[in-house]
Structures are given as C-alpha cells and as structure tokens.
C-alpha cells in the first residue's frame with residue numbers, strides 16, 4: 191500500500207498497476223464471540239478422505255502435483271503465450287471427465303467454445319463429461335458451475351474474467367484479486383478442483399499481483415523453448431506435495447503427450463564417436479536428465495574470436511574457456527568457439543562444467559572422447575574439479591541409458607556397481623589422461 195499517487199508499484203515494479211482505494215476507518219476492537227462454521231475437533235478425528243488426491247489421468251502432471259488433484263484445491267498454471275497451456279488443460283479436463291465420475295468444465299474467456307472444440311477434435315478428445323463455456327463475466331461463470339456441478343473447473347484465463355461489481359479493467363490488480371478470491375471460495379465450498387490459467391509478463395512473473403501466488407494452493411510454471419517440442423511443468427509452490435518435481439511433455443500438432451523418459455531426447459544418436467561432444471547428467475528438480483554438450487572450435491582471422499553459446503550459460507562458458515587456456519594449457523585465442531546443447535535443452539547447472547570443458551577440449555584437439563562416457567563435476571577457477579550434489583541419482587540414470595564410464599569429482603562415498611567411475615581432481619590431469627592436449631601449438 192502507498193499513501194500517494196505512484197505510477198509504478200514499489201513491490202513488483204510493474205507500471206500502472208496501482209489503483210486508488212478510499213481509506214477505511216479502523217474497526218473498533220471486538221471481543222464478542224461470533225458463530226463458528228464448524229466446531230474444532232481433535233486432530234485424530236478429522237476426516238482425511240476429503241483431502242485425498244485423485245489422478246488427473248496425465249501421469250506427468252500427477253508427478254508434479256505429488257499424486258493428483260485434491261478436491262477443492264486451486265492451481266495456478268502460468269506460462270508464456272502459445273506455450274500450450276490451453277492444450278495441456280484440455281487434455282487434463284478430458285482425461286478427468288473420462289476417468290472420474292464427476293464432470294469437467296472449461297470456461298474460456300479467450301476463445302469461443304467452437305474454437306476449443308476444434309482444438310479438441312484435433313487432439314481427439316471429446317468426452318461426454320467435458321463441458322465448455324465461453325464467458326468473461328464472473329457471475330455467469332458461477333452460474334455455469336452451479337448448473338454443471340463439475341469436479342474440475344478450468345478457467346482460461348484468470349486475467350480475462352471480470353466481476354461486475356468491482357472497479358477496474360479485467361486483468362487489473364483489483365479484478366484479478368477479487369476474481370481469484372471468489373473462485374477459491376467457490377472451489378473450497380464445492381470440493382471442486384480448480385485450475386486458473388495465468389499469463390506471465392516478459393520477465394517471467396505471473397501478471398497481476400504476486401498475491402495470486404499466495405492465495406492458491408499450487409503454482410505451476412509451464413515453459414519450453416519455442417523451437418523445440420519439449421515442455422516442462424515445474425511446481426514452485428505445492429501445499430500437497432514436494433515442489434521440486436518436473437513433468438516433461440512433448441507438444442505436437444495433434445496435442446500434448448507426457449514423456450515418461452525424456453533423457454534420450456537430448457542425446458544425438460550416432461554409431462561412431464565424434465570429436466567435440468560430451469554427455470553430462472543434469473538434475474531438473476529431482477529428476478536426472480542426460481544432456482549432450484557439443485562444441486566446435488575453428489581457426490579464425492578475427493582480432494576478436496567469436497564465442498557463441500546456445501542452451502548454456504554464456505558467462506560460465508567464458509569462464510571455462512579461460513580456465514582451459516590458463517590451467518589446461520589449451521590456446522583458444524585464435525579460434526572461434528561455438529558451444530551448444532542438443533534438442534533445445536537448457537543446461538545452466540555447474541555440474542555440467544566438466545562436460546563443457548571436455549567437449550571444447552575434444553573439439554580443439556579434434557579427438558573424440560571414449561564412447562559410453564559421461565562427465566560430471568563443477569570446474570573451479572584454479573582448474574580443480576569440485577563435487578556436485580545428487581551423484582547417485584545422476585550415475586543411476588547414466589547407467590540406465592547404457593553409459594559405462596563416468597568421470598566424477600573426488601570424494602564419491604558409495605561405490606557404484608553398475609557404472610565404472612573414475613575420480614578426477616583437476617583439469618590438467620584429466621586432459622592429459624584423455625590425450626586432449628595440443629602438442630604443436632598453432
């Protein structure tokens with residue numbers, strides 16, 4: 191709250207989101223008791239059945255939610271325009287309608303019912319228990335809910351709904367707040383799971399007040415690269431389960447499919463080893479994913495050699511190139527260096543440092559790494575290889591996908607049976623061991 195006119199919100203830094211509200215008189219101190227909605231009970235007598243999760247029918251989403259949808263729970267699904275929010279939720283609503291005794295209702299404020307039906311036809315999802323309505327008025331929405339009595343309500347999107355008795359335009363702070371509060375009260379009173387779609391602003395926050403994230407039970411972010419079909423759903427808040435799971439999906443013309451085993455997507459398959467590639471194991475939430483890092487090193491006549499990075503953190507790659515040059519004795523100042531990941535994957539974890547380093551060194555020496563090898567570890571400025579977390583999980587995933595050898599940081603406590611590990615302490619040593627040295631410096 192601010193006591194005067196301001197153009198920009200001092201908390202979330204958005205412009206034009208502050209509305210005027212008349213000051214209310216503070217209420218007099220009350221000590222008289224009021225009626226209670228339900229008597230307080232000993233904790234052992236509280237019925238837990240009402241809070242049991244029901245599967246959504248979409249396995250990857252259940253995984254993120256920690257089992258499924260809890261009756262009365264309110265979810266916020268946020269994502270950039272066109273990422274596939276409506277597609278995912280149509281799939282969820284259809285599976286719910288098909289698998290649960292209660293109906294599912296989609297209220298769309300952005301598309302007409304006919305448009306939603308066209309999409310449903312494309313996806314082949316037309317269950318009799320799935321109802322559609324195109325509406326932007328909150329009281330009409332509540333009317334639909336009362337008529338249909340759904341077990342799952344999807345509101346696409348919360349920013350397009352407006353309450354007639356609240357001032358401000360749809361999507362504004364006061365509208366979003368009151369629409370969300372009404373829908374939450376409705377969900378809790380009817381035991382109806384509710385999913386609110388939220389748009390995100392350019393910098394990735396949910397548009398509208400941050401408050402929305404506090405009000406709802408679960409906040410899911412849906413993201414993915416425009417040029418790849420991979421979509422990830424992450425929970426940033428979950429009142430019913432862990433918030434560090436990731437769900438993987440593949441978006442196609444004919445709908446969205448869960449990817450129970452996404453690791454293979456980020457590896458290029460080839461029979462012969464090629465110089466300049468190395469495989470790392472990253473961890474998304476709690477889920478290990480294999481990622482291939484590729485590098486290309488080419489002689490240049492430019493005074494400022496090019497350093498292009500795709501899918502990796504450019505500051506980290508710059509650091510790794512400097513470490514390679516100073517600690518690994520590999521001169522790169524007369525070469526262009528390009529680094530990338532496969533399949534549009536984003537790898538920003540320090541655990542991938544060693545793989546990036548080896549990919550660049552292998553490209554520079556034009557010498558492929560041994561087949562079946564993964565490299566794990568953070569590389570420090572002194573050229574030392576440092577430990578990373580989740581080692582057992584990473585190695586387990588690598589061996590599951592057929593990798594036989596792993597270069598690991600020192601200090602692995604439990605020996606791994608299924609994959610042969612070799613501890614590496616510093617960069618110079620691992621480069622010499624793998625024969626990645628340029629003997630005749632150009």
Ligand SMILES: Nc1ncnc2c1ncn2[C@@H]1O[C@H](COP(=O)(O)OP(=O)(O)OP(=O)(O)O)[C@@H](O)[C@H]1O
Pocket residue numbers: 269270271272273274275276277278300312442443444
């Ligand atoms: N008729 C179509 N044929 C093939 N692909 C389509 C068709 N219509 C939409 N798509 C693709 O499906 C993807 C997902 O669209 P969807 O409407 O689910 O996204 P959204 O996140 O709901 O977007 P918005 O924020 O605009 O509501 C889009 O990237 C689009 O390219």
Ligand SMILES: [Mg+2]
Pocket residue numbers: 275276277300346
């Ligand atoms: Mg949409």
